[in-house]
Amino acid sequence: xxxxxxxxxxxxxxxxxxxxxxxxxxxxxxxxxxxxxxxxxxxxxxxxxxxxxxxxxxxxxxxxxxxxxxxxxxxxxxxxxxxxxxxxxxxxxxxxxxxxxxxxxxxx
Amino acid sequence: xxxxxxxxxxxxxxxxxxxxxxxxxxxxxxxxxxxxxxxxxxxxxxxxxxxxxxxxxxxxxxxxxxxxxxxxxxxxxxxxxxxxxxxxxxxxxxxxxxxxxxxxxxxxxx
Numbered sequence: 001x002x003x004x005x006x007x008x009x010x011x012x013x014x015x016x017x018x019x020x021x022x023x024x025x026x027x028x029x030x031x032x033x034x035x036x037x038x039x040x041x042x043x044x045x046x047x048x049x050x051x052x053x054x055x056x057x058x059x060x061x062x063x064x065x066x067x068x069x070x071x072x073x074x075x076x077x078x079x080x081x082x083x084x085x086x087x088x089x090x091x092x093x094x095x096x097x098x099x100x101x102x103x104x105x106x107x108x
Numbered sequence: 109x110x111x112x113x114x115x116x117x118x119x120x121x122x123x124x125x126x127x128x129x130x131x132x133x134x135x136x137x138x139x140x141x142x143x144x145x146x147x148x149x150x151x152x153x154x155x156x157x158x159x160x161x162x163x164x165x166x167x168x169x170x171x172x173x174x175x176x177x178x179x180x181x182x183x184x185x186x187x188x189x190x191x192x193x194x195x196x197x198x199x200x201x202x203x204x205x206x207x208x209x210x211x212x213x214x215x216x217x218x
Binding site for chain 1 (some may be wrong): 139141143150151153156198202204205207208210211
């Protein structure tokens, strides 16, 4: 079977750093990606890791360890506009499987 | 600008009706997908298509049908056999690495 586990909710303070973890179990694997979704909106692509290590894009970074079937999304210098749901997703081969999402709450 | 267009944005269906959700892309992507999202939930795959005139069932295909007659278009029909169709429907197309999503259709049964 295929499954992804990520926390349902995370709370952090504006200006701080937060990490959202994701563990997965799949029968095949090409990469781990992250998407952001604001309430009522469509998911938007944030990052993609095909190889082990850290990928950095501005305030967002994503990490993958294929041996541990684990990855995380790191958000730095949190802003109120970062309040959203964040989904990890794995690519077995011909489609992408999404986790249930982590709701990020940011306190002023 | 390239992108994915879903229409309508809001749709109301009476009991026993079939309705069709439109999805059009001009990104020249071969692969297209339909997902369903319920409140506070993740995205569940309904159908996907890797190439014109071919498509596969996802995890929750029962009560839905699709067609892929053109590369640009992947319409989804919600049939009367779908007993709980109220949800947010998202269409996506992809390269090998990531998806681009449409803005979604919110379907409500009245």
